[in-house]
Amino acid sequence: MKFKRVSQRVYVNTEGKGGGNVGIIVLNDFVVAVDAQYPVSGWEFRRSISDVTTKPVKYLILTHYHQDHIFGSQAFRDCEIIGHFLLKKRIEENIKTIWSKEEIPKLIEDAKTNRPEVAPLLEGLEVILPNTTFNDRFMVDDIEITHTGGHTECSSIIYVPGDEVLFAGDLLFVKRFPWGGDPTADPDLWIEAFRKILEMNVNIIIPGHGPLSNKDEVRKQLEWFMAVRSKMKEMISNDTPMEKVIEYNGYPSFYESDRPTWRTSTLEHWYRKWSNQRQLFGF
Numbered sequence: 001m002k003f004k005r006v007s008q009r010v011y012v013n014t015e016g017k018g019g020g021n022v023g024i025i026v027l028n029d030f031v032v033a034v035d036a037q038y039p040v041s042g043w044e045f046r047r048s049i050s051d052v053t054t055k056p057v058k059y060l061i062l063t064h065y066h067q068d069h070i071f072g073s074q075a076f077r078d079c080e081i082i083g084h085f086l087l088k089k090r091i092e093e094n095i096k097t098i099w100s101k102e103e104i105p106k107l108i109e110d111a112k113t114n115r116p117e118v119a120p121l122l123e124g125l126e127v128i129l130p131n132t133t134f135n136d137r138f139m140v141d142d143i144e145i146t147h148t149g150g151h152t153e154c155s156s157i158i159y160v161p162g163d164e165v166l167f168a169g170d171l172l173f174v175k176r177f178p179w180g181g182d183p184t185a186d187p188d189l190w191i192e193a194f195r196k197i198l199e200m201n202v203n204i205i206i207p208g209h210g211p212l213s214n215k216d217e218v219r220k221q222l223e224w225f226m227a228v229r230s231k232m233k234e235m236i237s238n239d240t241p242m243e244k245v246i247e248y249n250g251y252p253s254f255y256e257s258d259r260p261t262w263r264t265s266t267l268e269h270w271y272r273k274w275s276n277q278r279q280l281f282g283f
């Protein structure tokens with residue numbers, strides 16, 4: 001795996017061949033890795049770090065619980081693996097169900113049919129848990145990890161001060177339609193996270209997927225999210241049925257979705273979220 005140097009201390013790979021984007025922060029005495037892709041690509045990521053530095057890798061920070069970001073954690077078993085406490089809870093639940101030892105061969109078989117590009121990367125999969133969790137905020141040296149929620153309930157951002165670099169995880173899909181249909185996704189918190197990022201002293205944003213980016217992309221996505229929210233809530237308050245809300249073609253134009261179901265599943269999830277909100281609190 002080849003890294004691109006993006007600042008004094010930060011190197012990334014945003015090719016997306018082996019899963020979500022990954023990066024490293026080279027500190028004085030040790031290295032912090034961010035996200036881990038899939039097992040095979042996770043090992044390749046780990047091995048490639050020595051092309052950049054001889055310092056030991058001491059930490060792996062996970063931005064959220066999705067498999068394309070955490071399945072490679074096993075290559076960092078000797079490190080302190082850091083994630084939000086809800087990330088640990090989610091992985092624990094999945095280890096008992098869809099990611100159990102018995103289910104993993106099935107998961108790999110399914111991938112051969114549904115995600116053939118991913119299947120070879122799953123070889124040797126063993127899902128492991130973070131060994132350090134946090135609630136709102138966690139520091140590693142001067143690196144700040146902040147929980148935001150949004151894309152998932154455990155989504156967190158990683159700020160590298162001085163370098164003015166931010167790892168946004170999957171809060172940002174650059175130049176592509178975001179996956180907002182996770183059962184724990186919260187579009188309101190996502191909007192708050194975008195606003196928080198725009199207030200930060202950040203020049204370079206490393207998204208979860210897509211090329212290096214900056215606040216212009218965040219601003220663009222924030223505008224779209226807000227426009228969809230206001231239109232969708234308006235339709236919900238007029239009792240417009242879900243199919244009509246999803247099919248509505250007056251939302252501002254935005255990226256096409258990588259996968260055909262992403263847009264629909266995302267908008268359905270948001271519709272349900274705001275419909276519940278209306279029932280509970282009214283708007």
Ligand SMILES: [Zn+2]
Nearest residue numbers: 064066151170
């Ligand atoms: Zn994700």
